[in-house]
Amino acid sequence: METQGEEHASKLFRAQTHIWNHMFKFINSLSLRCAIDLSIPNIIHNYGQPMPLSKLISSLPLHPSKTCFISRLMRILTHSGFFSEHHATQNEPEVMYVLTDASKLLLKDQPSSMASLLQLIVDPVYINTWYQLSTWFTNEDPTPFHAENGMTFWDFARCKREFNNLFNDAMASDSHWVSSVVIEKCEGVFNGSKSFVDVGGGTGTMAKAIAKSFPQLNCIVLDLPHVVADLQETENIKICWRGYV
Numbered sequence: 001m002e003t004q005g006e007e008h009a010s011k012l013f014r015a016q017t018h019i020w021n022h023m024f025k026f027i028n029s030l031s032l033r034c035a036i037d038l039s040i041p042n043i044i045h046n047y048g049q050p051m052p053l054s055k056l057i058s059s060l061p062l063h064p065s066k067t068c069f070i071s072r073l074m075r076i077l078t079h080s081g082f083f084s085e086h087h088a089t090q091n092e093p094e095v096m097y098v099l100t101d102a103s104k105l106l107l108k109d110q111p112s113s114m115a116s117l118l119q120l121i122v123d124p125v126y127i128n129t130w131y132q133l134s135t136w137f138t139n140e141d142p143t144p145f146h147a148e149n150g151m152t153f154w155d156f157a158r159c160k161r162e163f164n165n166l167f168n169d170a171m172a173s174d175s176h177w178v179s180s181v182v183i184e185k186c187e188g189v190f191n192g193s194k195s196f197v198d199v200g201g202g203t204g205t206m207a208k209a210i211a212k213s214f215p216q217l218n219c220i221v222l223d224l225p226h227v228v229a230d231l232q233e234t235e236n237i238k239i240c241w242r243g244y245v
């Protein structure tokens with residue numbers, strides 16, 4: 001049984017731990033971003049069997065002075081559920097890594113990959129916006145994004161080609177997931193329609209999936225010019241762009 005003093009001390013300790021956990025939460029998402037930038041999920045996937053740490057290190061484009069830090073990165077990402085450790089055996093004394101269900105979704109170059117979405121969400125353009133949150137509460141800026149960049153999000157994407165591509169890829173990967181659900185759950189709606197407009201339809205992922213499943217539909221993708229610029233029209237997918245409002 002705890003004394004009153006002990007109870008007070010453990011309450012304080014829990015409160016302090018709570019703050020430490022919140023202060024350092026960013027380490028999880030930014031370590032994950034580092035793993036994606038270094039293509040660690042793809043490297044382990046391509047290895048085809050549990051990958052020893054030394055093999056992983058030799059497959060990465062590391063500066064020689066940094067090799068000893070990869071085990072720390074892997075420890076964080078294993079703790080947060082993105083890799084799983086295969087424990088050492090007599091034949092294989094080193095720790096080995098395999099992907100988990102979550103890191104399989106972060107393999108690059110797959111339609112269902114969430115890698116670009118993750119890269120977008122922890123991009124400095126997004127993160128820096130959060131530093132404006134308290135200022136935005138006290139002034140007339142329409143959004144924290146505007147406070148940070150002096151323009152709307154869509155104008156920013158129009159001016160920054162690389163960011164525009166990252167955003168569009170991230171949206172497309174999300175639409176890839178959503179489209180399969182929409183097609184299954186809204187079958188009756190699409191079968192009973194002749195046309196539909198995907199307003200803010202991005203680079204047309206949803207429209208392409210719907211047009212494939214319901215070829216009688218005339219699909220229109222409506223988005224901003226810099227988003228639909230490279231989208232090709234087809235027999236039943238037309239593009240409509242509009243100016244900025």
Ligand SMILES: C[S@@+](CC[C@H](N)C(=O)[O-])C[C@H]1O[C@@H](n2cnc3c(N)ncnc32)[C@H](O)[C@@H]1O
Pocket residue numbers: 154168171172175199200201202203204205206222223224227242243244245
């Ligand atoms: C959340 S994203 C949706 C992305 C889309 N579902 C996809 O699969 O890529 C919102 C979209 O709205 C578009 N948008 C923003 N303002 C617009 C406007 N005034 N007119 C048309 N589209 C606009 C953006 O360019 C962006 O592609």
